[in-house]
Amino acid sequence: MEIQTPDLSLFHHRSDLQLRFNDVDVLGHVNNTVYFSFYDTGKALYFSDVQGWPVDWRNVDRVIANVNCAYIAPIHFGDDMEVLTRCSSIGNKSFTLQQVLREKRSGQIKSVCQTVMVAIDPVTQRAVELTPEIRKAFADYEGHEF
Numbered sequence: 663m664e665i666q667t668p669d670l671s672l673f674h675h676r677s678d679l680q681l682r683f684n685d686v687d688v689l690g691h692v693n694n695t696v697y698f699s700f701y702d703t704g705k706a707l708y709f710s711d712v713q714g715w716p717v718d719w720r721n722v723d724r725v726i727a728n729v730n731c732a733y734i735a736p737i738h739f740g741d742d743m744e745v746l747t748r749c750s751s752i753g754n755k756s757f758t759l760q761q762v763l764r765e766k767r768s769g770q771i772k773s774v775c776q777t778v779m780v781a782i783d784p785v786t787q788r789a790v791e792l793t794p795e796i797r798k799a800f801a802d803y804e805g806h807e808f
Contacts (some may be wrong), residue, residue, distance in 0.1 A: 691736035704745030
């Protein structure tokens with residue numbers, strides 16, 4: 663499978679990441695499972711910025727339906743990392759996020775990820791239509807209609 667590197671100019675959201683010593687495995691690089699923690703951090707900060715207030719984690723209204731991650735190069739302790747996040751498409755009940763892990767000093771892309779998220783009713787836990795408010799928030803943040 664060929665890895666498509668996204669156009670980084672499309673990403674308006676960047677978050678610095680802190681590498682911890684315990685993120686590193688016996689091979690001397692960040693363990694592959696930690697990448698998902700980095701991506702989750704990026705998602706949380708992105709959602710807070712898109713909607714204009716912190717996410718209420720006691721009232722979750724979106725869940726991950728699918729996630730695909732490509733590992734391009736290892737991350738080492740001491741790398742100055744950031745996660746870039748953007749909404750690339752919106753459907754009726756779901757939306758897709760693209761994310762990139764990048765070393766800030768060199769600009770080297772270490773990983774790319776695509777996540778499909780589904781809007782849910784927090785009470786019934788069933789998929790629901792995306793609200794006009796969240797559609798507008800994504801469009802306003804990303805600078806284009808979907």
